[in-house]
Amino acid sequence: MIEMGTVDRGEQTQQTEPDQWIPPVISTIATQGQGIIELMEAISQHAEIIHQNGDYQRKENARMQAWVQQIFQEELMKNWQQADSYQNYAKIIQEVTERKLSPYRAVQQLLKQ
Secondary structure (H helix, E strand, C coil), rough: CCCEEECCCCCCEEEECCCCCCCCCCCCCCCHEEEEHHHHHHHHHHHHHHHHCCCHHHHHHHHHHHHHHHHHHHHHHHHHHCCCHHHHHHHHHHHHHHHCCCCCHHHHHHCCC
């Protein structure tokens, strides 16, 4: 049975928060079916804890935000590459390369066009 609330690190035992997950070390031998039930129980307990303490929802929100931002950036780039301002891109990059224009100014110019 997996005990929650304490962590045994050799000689010292540390109290943990009840909703904090400390992964147990579970020995398994899949070919012999050893430890599989214990592993499944630990996975279920982990899922229960992260749903109860809000970690799952926080991580899911962060994943969805990153996904939407990625799609948004890709669409912006696609639209920008089809716009007239993209035609000046090579010229502006050359000016940045020659140190005539800072990268920040270059972006400002590209956005204004």
